[in-house]
Amino acid sequence: MNWRSYYFWFLLLTVVAYGLFEYYRPKPIDWTPTYSNKDKIPFGTKATYELLPDVFKNEKVTQLRVPIYNYLSENPTLPKSNYIFVCREFTIDRNDQKQLLNYAKRGNNVFISAYYFPDTLVKTLGIIATLKDPMLRDTALVMNFVNPALSKKGGYVFAQDDGRNYFLIKKPENVTILAKNARNEPIFLKIKYGKGAFYLHNLPLALTNYYALPSKTSDFAFKSLSYLPVLPVYWDEYLKQGRFGDDEQSIFRYIMTQPPLTWAYYLILFGLLLYAIFAGKRTQRVIPVLPVPKNTSLEFVQTIGKMYFQQGDHDNIAEKKIQHLLLYIRERFGLRTHEIDKEFIDDLIQKTGLPRMDIELLFSEIAHAKRTTSLSEFALLSLHHRIEDFYERVK
Structure with missing residues (x-):
């Protein structure tokens, strides 16, 4: 075996060893706040979603992957129910908002836990969702329920939240404050609307796995959801995962949900583009080498x-x-x-x-x-x- 063979085997073993190391090494924790019910990462909501049957006494829980307007307009005679949203930004258009308001007006309940709300929605409900100046962020801020039966001695601290979100109430006659922070600012409201109600909650991190599982904060999510009446539940995942469920995804949608496959897909596209630019040109026939003319x-x-x-x-x-x-x-x-x-x-x-x-x-x-x-x-x-x-x- 010559020296080149030794180098080849050394290189091969190095590549294999690196591949095994990458495959078996512990994966770093993903701290992305997805608020998705399929994610077990700290800021997913899989634990909270699995808690729903206990909160609502085994009432039917339906996951929705369609826009609000589509579902409510196609099902105008739904029985009384709860529509739950947990996300970072509650972004809906005018048609969605109109259907959601009509849904609550008919005697249903809408629970929204988010940091940002549409101005048109909160204005209709008579409140303002606001933020304090970044200099006033407080990750040690204590939160607690107003109801003495639900409040916890010492309150709840959510260190990953910066404590700047709160509500301002413009029409107090229809609003009930359910939870406050230590600055006495409302963070959880019940707003009557028609025959139903909106439950606005501006601490969605408290409903994620990171806080729904530890014993010190686990009951906060349970108590927050327990304000809703025991009715069938519609849990929205459209705002976080898009339109199609796992059983409806095409191959490309699945590829886009897996980072390694996504990178491989983009590399293939980039390689094809390079091929089209450089190798896809018309190949010129070989020009024969002609001898230099001789001076005869x-x-x-x-x-x-x-x-x-x-x-x-x-x-x-x-x-x-x-x-x-x-x-x-x-x-x-x-x-x-x-x-x-x-x-x-x-x-x-x-x-x-x-x-x-x-x-x-x-x-x-x-x-x-x-x-x-x-x-x-x-x-x-x-x-x-x-x-x-x-x-x-x-x-």
Whole structure:
């Protein structure tokens, strides 16, 4: 086994060990305030939801995952009942509010535990849901019920709540204060409306698992809900979980509820997007590699020269070789060759770096070949060697 195999197995074992560590290590506590009846986390309401049959003497408890308007408008002849909302923000539109008010007016009860309420709703009910300045937050503020039969000695403290929420009462004739804080500010009200009533409670954290299970605060949720009459209960989950129940969820809705699957889904989409951008383009066909064109003019001159040499036409051969040499000098060194003078010789020496004597001897033989009307074979061979030597030395 070579060293590369050792590195491979080390890397594999490291990845496996990390995966097992992540899988088996204790998961951190999720402190998100979901107020959802399916969550066992501290600020879910699973414990409170399971408490409802005890509070309402085994009356039917129905979980609703539809908007208020839809359910109440489609069931206008509901028997007397309680409609319970536990959430951070009680956000409803005008149609929902109208149906909810009509529902209470017919003799039903609406229990809302939230930190924030719609202005139009609380104005209709004659109260104001307000907050103190952040500087006056008090996590050690004591809460207690007004009714002596329900109040607890020493009261209740909900340290996770900042103690800033309270109600201002504008129409006291229809309002009963059920609970206050140590500053004597109402935190739980019963408001008569028609034949029914609204129960407004601005401490939803007190109804979560974190406070509904410990013995010191567990009875606060029970006592708060016990103000409602013993009637069938409709528990709203639409404002927290949306429209569809677990048995109605599609695959994508389930994926969106599981953070690891959600991240995997987004990574797949991101990968497909990258593929569409980079790999999805039209693939260009492979461009063949073409060889660099070869300069065959010298070979052509040599071939023609051999033909003339065989015919004994030495003058013509010399003329062709001289013309090719001058063309080579023009293209290679950028010099004019129409007049071979001292300036041209100096420029060529500077460009080529060859000794002056060799350049002068070359052009001396060129001049001799041009003057001679019948060039001898020896003179042609001498000129040929001079020119070839020049080519070799300037490469």
